[in-house]
Amino acid sequence: YSSLNPQGTATLQTYIIDQEGHIEFPVLGTIKIGGLTRKEATTMLKERISEYVKDPIVNIRLTNFTVTVLGEVNNPGTYTVEEERISILEALGLAGDLTIHGIRENVFLIREQDGVKRFTKFDLTSINVVNQPNYYLEQNDVIYVEPNPARIRSASYNQNYVLIISAVGTLATIAAILVK
Structure with a gap:
């Protein structure tokens, strides 16, 4: 949500979605957007705001898009991403790439959907990695790079x-x- 400040420039308003999927929106009150796609939420907000504002412009973005990269990478951790579209390769780049002990054929994506954890295996040595359905990450995805046998023995x-x-x-x- 954008509003004009006293200088006449637009400022971005951030709203926190609570555990039940609600936001508190000025004038409109409590609105449930949890479970909606971004497009559905945008359409719904435009309809609700158009009762008070002519031709409102609504742009919904995630401001806390995070991915976690673990295992045999140089800088494991959780990363906040500015853009809402990041590939598995870009996330590994944020983590400083794989160490020499990482198995490039066994990189796993862990994604929770509807309370169920789903695993996808990536082979980074294959050119077809960019064509896999989960190549682009979603909010709270976890990437795990499996260690090679020598690293496991040394541990x-x-x-x-x-x-x-x-x-x-x-x-x-x-x-x-x-x-x-």
Whole structure:
């Protein structure tokens, strides 16, 4: 929703959708937009606002579009995206790309729809990855990059073993020199 400020320029109004899918809109009161597509919500708001404003312009955007990238990437985490359209490749780019331990053939998209988690496997080595139906992400999607077997094995033992073995070897060498 855009309104004019005292300087005569338009300002963007942000509305938070509560758990039940409602927003509090000035003059119109509580409006349920949860469960509507963006187009349906825009049409409904235009109809409701047109009772008070001639030819209203309504533009609905998500301001907190987030995706989470986990697993074998350089910077795992949750990312807020300015645009509402981001591909799986762009999201991996935000996370600093895959590490050398990531399996490029086993990248998973986890998406919750109607309370059910759905998994889609991507093979990033295939040119056809851009033609997959879930190539473009949706709000709150999670991407998981599977680690390769070497990384899994290395996670099963203490990463400090190499340092400990080296220290013990050095102490044994020093002891051998001092005993002579």
